[in-house]
Amino acid sequence: MRDTPLKQGATSPALSWRDQLRVWRDSHRLFAKQSFDRLWEKPLATLVTLTMLAIAIALPTLLHLGVKNVSSWVSYSDSGLEMTAYLHMPTSQVQANTDFNSEGQALALRVAQLSGVKQVEFISAQDALLRLEVIAGAGSIDIIDSLPANPLPAAIRVVVGQGPELASTANALAQKIEALPEVESVRFNLEWFQKAQAIVQLVLRINLAASVLLGMGVVLVIGNTVRVSIASRREEILVAKLVGATNAYARRPFLYLGVWLGATGAAMALIISFACMYALTYYMKPLEAAYSTNISIQHLSANTALVIFLASASLGWVGSWVICSNQISKLEPE
Amino acid sequence: MIEFKSVSKVYRGQRALADLSFLLDRGEMAFLTGHSGAGKSTLLKLIMLIERPSAGEVLIDGKTLTKVRGSNIARLRRNIGFVYQSHHLLSDRNVFENVALPLMVAGFHHRDIARRVRAALDKVGLLSKEKQSPATLSGGEQQRVGIARAVVNKPPILLADEPTGNLDPQLSAEIMQLLHDFNNAGVTLLIATHDLALIAKMPHRSLILRQGQLIGGTHLSDNVASERAAPVDLSGHL
Numbered sequence: 001m002r003d004t005p006l007k008q009g010a011t012s013p014a015l016s017w018r019d020q021l022r023v024w025r026d027s028h029r030l031f032a033k034q035s036f037d038r039l040w041e042k043p044l045a046t047l048v049t050l051t052m053l054a055i056a057i058a059l060p061t062l063l064h065l066g067v068k069n070v071s072s073w074v075s076y077s078d079s080g081l082e083m084t085a086y087l088h089m090p091t092s093q094v095q096a097n098t099d100f101n102s103e104g105q106a107l108a109l110r111v112a113q114l115s116g117v118k119q120v121e122f123i124s125a126q127d128a129l130l131r132l133e134v135i136a137g138a139g140s141i142d143i144i145d146s147l148p149a150n151p152l153p154a155a156i157r158v159v160v161g162q163g164p165e166l167a168s169t170a171n172a173l174a175q176k177i178e179a180l181p182e183v184e185s186v187r188f189n190l191e192w193f194q195k196a197q198a199i200v201q202l203v204l205r206i207n208l209a210a211s212v213l214l215g216m217g218v219v220l221v222i223g224n225t226v227r228v229s230i231a232s233r234r235e236e237i238l239v240a241k242l243v244g245a246t247n248a249y250a251r252r253p254f255l256y257l258g259v260w261l262g263a264t265g266a267a268m269a270l271i272i273s274f275a276c277m278y279a280l281t282y283y284m285k286p287l288e289a290a291y292s293t294n295i296s297i298q299h300l301s302a303n304t305a306l307v308i309f310l311a312s313a314s315l316g317w318v319g320s321w322v323i324c325s326n327q328i329s330k331l332e333p334e
Numbered sequence: 335m336i337e338f339k340s341v342s343k344v345y346r347g348q349r350a351l352a353d354l355s356f357l358l359d360r361g362e363m364a365f366l367t368g369h370s371g372a373g374k375s376t377l378l379k380l381i382m383l384i385e386r387p388s389a390g391e392v393l394i395d396g397k398t399l400t401k402v403r404g405s406n407i408a409r410l411r412r413n414i415g416f417v418y419q420s421h422h423l424l425s426d427r428n429v430f431e432n433v434a435l436p437l438m439v440a441g442f443h444h445r446d447i448a449r450r451v452r453a454a455l456d457k458v459g460l461l462s463k464e465k466q467s468p469a470t471l472s473g474g475e476q477q478r479v480g481i482a483r484a485v486v487n488k489p490p491i492l493l494a495d496e497p498t499g500n501l502d503p504q505l506s507a508e509i510m511q512l513l514h515d516f517n518n519a520g521v522t523l524l525i526a527t528h529d530l531a532l533i534a535k536m537p538h539r540s541l542i543l544r545q546g547q548l549i550g551g552t553h554l555s556d557n558v559a560s561e562r563a564a565p566v567d568l569s570g571h572l
Contacts, residue, residue: 240435244408248405
């Protein structure tokens with residue numbers, strides 16, 4: 001027996017928590033970079049995978065944009081039924097410019113107190129004219145300017161909140177508003193709103209189902225790519241485990257692979273969507289000219305884009321995790 | 335340091351190890367011999383927790399391995415260096431990266447990693463080849479990279495499975511001397527080998543396996559006896 005004391009140092013590093021955190025962060029950074037670099041070792045295979053993912057993510061995104069645009073073109077708002085209360089025309093031009101507008105504002109505030117009202121907006125006669133100019137296009141400005149006085153009345157736009165009894169609420173509300181002395185008439189199209197609502201709801205449900213299915217597709221495509229990657233790096237995983245790698249450590253590069261695939265696929269999908277909307281704007285121009293009208297294209301909001309990006313990266317993580325948790329722990333040295 | 339208590343291992347009805355008991359002291363160096371199929375690799379795998387005993391228990395540092403599970407298996411392996419006959423180096427990484435693997439896995443800081451890897455490579459005389467791919471090295475050099483990787487974490491225990499199996503006698507002697515040096519530095523060493531000529535030259539205990547049973551060198555007190563008897567015994571069994 002040997003009496004010399006062991007000279008071996010600690011086999012796990014004795015680091016402060018700050019250093020441990022730094023080591024952990026550095027190791028994650030390294031894994032993230034290595035996983036990303038590995039993607040481009042087989043550029044063609046990666047590109048095919050990414051294109052598949054991009055298409056799967058772009059389809060529901062474009063459908064979402066379609067619903068959003070068509071809704072906006074037909075002035076359908078998901079927030080509720082729109083009602084317009086036209087006010088009596090002012091008796092003189094002076095009145096139209098000054099007190100009338102402040103009275104209208106005050107009236108709008110009173111209307112806002114009525115039950116069932118979700119939102120009000122006072123549109124002065126001047127604003128109404130400006131809006132008409134925008135909708136009618138540049139050609140109309142001369143005609144409008146040639147008018148002796150503004151023919152449009154001021155109005156209050158009322159949004160009636162969604163509810164189970166929308167029809168009765170709307171009718172009751174319309175009667176109440178019409179009874180106000182300042183109001184000339186109230187217009188709304190309940191039937192049209194309900195039809196539009198039904199169609200939009202249907203398309204949204206279809207899109208939800210498509211998103212779920214395509215999301216599952218994203219998870220499966222990424223899972224399969226990760227599975228192939230694990231198989232091709234079997235030796236490396238086994239050696240790492242023999243020198244003391246935990247399952248969590250062995251999983252890490254593949255989780256990053258999944259996240260990169262999801263995130264890159266989403267980025268490509270967003271570029272595709274943007275390109276489609278740009279092309280749409282371009283091809284809409286002759287249509288706008290022919291109808292001498294302005295059609296505003298609704299683009300993807302930054303928030304929605306961020307949600308799509310993060311959701312795809314998360315799906316990538318999930319797809320990778322499902323495969324890893326199964327395959328990596330099964331892979332034990334023999 | 336390493337203790338086997340009545341350990342048996344059965345593979346699909348076939349007995350690989352039968353009622354094996356021995357104790358390897360801290361800082362001791364011993365050989366594990368026997369012809370192929372005698373259970374040498376199985377015994378080493380039980381220490382690494384690559385395999386589990388069918389009966390009995392294995393203890394390291396007085397602690398039983400029976401209940402070690404999950405990530406604790408990984409932690410146990412960080413305390414045991416392992417040198418393979420086929421060295422298991424990763425061909426897509428250079429020498430430095432191969433040797434650094436155990437440290438990265440254990441969560442060392444990259445500054446410490448560089449320092450320790452160079453120290454380990456220096457010890458095996460390959461410091462100048464850290465940037466090379468293992469494939470460009472000779473068999474002896476590859477084995478030394480494998481040893482550097484096994485000791486880079488300064489594990490208290492070093493196991494070797496036929497470390498000289500693919501090497502000519504001169505290189506084998508060099509590798510054995512290298513392992514012996516680590517033992518001199520206090521590492522507990524168990525080397526599975528059937529290179530009897532090499533064993534005969536070194537003054538260490540031999541655990542002799544035959545059909546899964548130990549037939550010599552089970553206790554330290556056997557040391558002298560087995561060393562004297564070893565050449566005779568072995569020639570009879572192999």
